[in-house]
Amino acid sequence: MLTLNQLRHFHLVAETGNFAQAARLAHITQPALSNSIRLLEEKLALQLFDRRDRPVRLTAAGRELLARSQTLLSESRNLEKSISYMSEGSVGHLRIGMTAVSSASIGGEILARWCGDRPGLSADVTVANTPILLDMLRDETLDLVIGEARDLPKSTTDFETEALPLQSGGAFCRDGHPLLGKAALEFSDLLPYRFAGSHFPTVLLDELAQHFGLKDRREIRIAIDCDNIAVLRDAVANSDLILLTTRACIRNALATGQIRQLPVEIDVNAVWQAITLKTSVPHPAIPDLREVIREATRPRPA
Amino acid sequence: MLTLNQLRHFHLVAETGNFAQAARLAHITQPALSNSIRLLEEKLALQLFDRRDRPVRLTAAGRELLARSQTLLSESRNLEKSISYMSEGSVGHLRIGMTAVSSASIGGEILARWCGDRPGLSADVTVANTPILLDMLRDETLDLVIGEARDLPKSTTDFETEALPLQSGGAFCRDGHPLLGKAALEFSDLLPYRFAGSHFPTVLLDELAQHFGLKDRREIRIAIDCDNIAVLRDAVANSDLILLTTRACIRNALATGQIRQLPVEIDVNAVWQAITLKTSVPHPAIPDLREVIREATRPRPA
DNA sequence: CCGGATTACGCGAACCGTAACAATG
DNA sequence: CATTGTTACGGTTCGCGTAATCCGG
Numbered sequence: 001m002l003t004l005n006q007l008r009h010f011h012l013v014a015e016t017g018n019f020a021q022a023a024r025l026a027h028i029t030q031p032a033l034s035n036s037i038r039l040l041e042e043k044l045a046l047q048l049f050d051r052r053d054r055p056v057r058l059t060a061a062g063r064e065l066l067a068r069s070q071t072l073l074s075e076s077r078n079l080e081k082s083i084s085y086m087s088e089g090s091v092g093h094l095r096i097g098m099t100a101v102s103s104a105s106i107g108g109e110i111l112a113r114w115c116g117d118r119p120g121l122s123a124d125v126t127v128a129n130t131p132i133l134l135d136m137l138r139d140e141t142l143d144l145v146i147g148e149a150r151d152l153p154k155s156t157t158d159f160e161t162e163a164l165p166l167q168s169g170g171a172f173c174r175d176g177h178p179l180l181g182k183a184a185l186e187f188s189d190l191l192p193y194r195f196a197g198s199h200f201p202t203v204l205l206d207e208l209a210q211h212f213g214l215k216d217r218r219e220i221r222i223a224i225d226c227d228n229i230a231v232l233r234d235a236v237a238n239s240d241l242i243l244l245t246t247r248a249c250i251r252n253a254l255a256t257g258q259i260r261q262l263p264v265e266i267d268v269n270a271v272w273q274a275i276t277l278k279t280s281v282p283h284p285a286i287p288d289l290r291e292v293i294r295e296a297t298r299p300r301p302a
Numbered sequence: 303m304l305t306l307n308q309l310r311h312f313h314l315v316a317e318t319g320n321f322a323q324a325a326r327l328a329h330i331t332q333p334a335l336s337n338s339i340r341l342l343e344e345k346l347a348l349q350l351f352d353r354r355d356r357p358v359r360l361t362a363a364g365r366e367l368l369a370r371s372q373t374l375l376s377e378s379r380n381l382e383k384s385i386s387y388m389s390e391g392s393v394g395h396l397r398i399g400m401t402a403v404s405s406a407s408i409g410g411e412i413l414a415r416w417c418g419d420r421p422g423l424s425a426d427v428t429v430a431n432t433p434i435l436l437d438m439l440r441d442e443t444l445d446l447v448i449g450e451a452r453d454l455p456k457s458t459t460d461f462e463t464e465a466l467p468l469q470s471g472g473a474f475c476r477d478g479h480p481l482l483g484k485a486a487l488e489f490s491d492l493l494p495y496r497f498a499g500s501h502f503p504t505v506l507l508d509e510l511a512q513h514f515g516l517k518d519r520r521e522i523r524i525a526i527d528c529d530n531i532a533v534l535r536d537a538v539a540n541s542d543l544i545l546l547t548t549r550a551c552i553r554n555a556l557a558t559g560q561i562r563q564l565p566v567e568i569d570v571n572a573v574w575q576a577i578t579l580k581t582s583v584p585h586p587a588i589p590d591l592r593e594v595i596r597e598a599t600r601p602r603p604a
Numbered sequence: 605c606c607g608g609a610t611t612a613c614g615c616g617a618a619c620c621g622t623a624a625c626a627a628t629g
Numbered sequence: 630c631a632t633t634g635t636t637a638c639g640g641t642t643c644g645c646g647t648a649a650t651c652c653g654g
Contacts, residue, residue: 002378004303004306028646031610031612032644044389047583051609051610057442059582059585060396060588061388061394064388064394064395068380079374082370083346083370086367087346087347091366092363093366093369140359281349281363284363307619321635322632322634331622333622333623333636334621335634341618354628355628358634
């Protein structure tokens, strides 16, 4: 059975044409190297070097072996390097799940920071509702999920959760919306209009309703519930719908003035959690990714 | 230091998801395999399998390693196969030297037979004069040479030579050449015309001159000495030059009637040798190639 | 005679097998 | 309780190092 070490030794001798020098490079003594090569030749039933005169030279069979084992050795060097990087979590492929809002708000920045200066790392992002993402996490189709805190099951014994800083949210409307002219805006002023947003957890609606003293959460009428932020943005920009989401999620539309924030205090601040499976062995790069997520979600001056 | 065996074991477990089955495939006992994997995990400082529930599953790091070591393992399988073929000489790359005439006469047939039904074999053919080819053989730029016997040095201690069957040669001219009409043609009848051929050894000319009782070999006037058979063929087809070469070398032109053989008995039969370097370790495929050369040069009914 | 390769021999680590133990379902 | 994986232990092999020998320039 062929071993990588013997191949390495063979290559060193072939390249240097000198057993002594090759032995130094292999960090073994000359006799040991001599033995290694001899055993290799016996194992292969092929004479690899012509030792009749110095310097020793490759035989025809030796040249063949050299050429044919070149890729194998370079592959092995690559793998060893990859492994050393893997141990420190600086290489690998992660499968990350995000909700629509979190992906649109901070997903890009997280991935930019994370992949940007880590050439060995790559990611696969799945956008779905938190319950779906959690299912995928459970059967290890995902390595990490950024999900809505409100959608987490009460008993989180099998999840390693970490609450992320509050993402400031609010109510948004198109430029020129009737409500923008109104002074001292209250939440009740919004109720005549219908709402748009991405995946409203019923708990959130209940909280809102309770907070503003509504009898029934159905007084907050949902017109569009969509996982695609672009759809929501365009729908709200061209109608009187009110968008409930985070500021970061529509920062471009806010910057262009296409969409404006309504000056009303409402509790739609997003609470997100970075979630991994406690019962699974984490990818070595996970701690690093968590650190990047913390940095990217840290509240900063606007 | 990574070993191929450990990687193989790892792959077997990863593919079967079952230590017992993998152990059977690896032809070792289950505890031995268990140890092998454990040592690998310790060496890499990475947990590769999650053993908390059955069947055991790959961890994220294990998936990475599996993906990244895939090519390495398949390369190693390829190499082992190549080596087993190499031992029996059924794979490799040979550098063959031939003279212009021998290459044009039998080179194609030899290579067709040799490479044709041996998918692992390939060749590099150099066409040059015998002395040049012998030099290349000496410094191992070539593995085998088919050269002119007459050009071999007298002392052939460092060459392994093998005479090939005589290749019938003769004098050839264009269709409609004046000599073709003459009855009872003799060699002296040819002397008014000049000759063409590929690399005339002076010994050959001396022999011819002596054989036909000429005072000076310069009575045989050489018009063209060229290593390119196509050049000679076309030159002779369009002039009254007489071509000295083997029949096989111009068999196509003979078949089309473009060139005709002069009915004169002359001793330009080619004597070729298959030559290798005795002082070098031969390529494993050499004996096989020699056999093919013998077959291809064996005299056959025209 | 010197640099460089091989042979001879002893030791330690690695690896496998057997047997006993532990955990999962 | 049966299947499957781990731990413990003994024996063999493999690979390296030291020392002595051999060989080519």
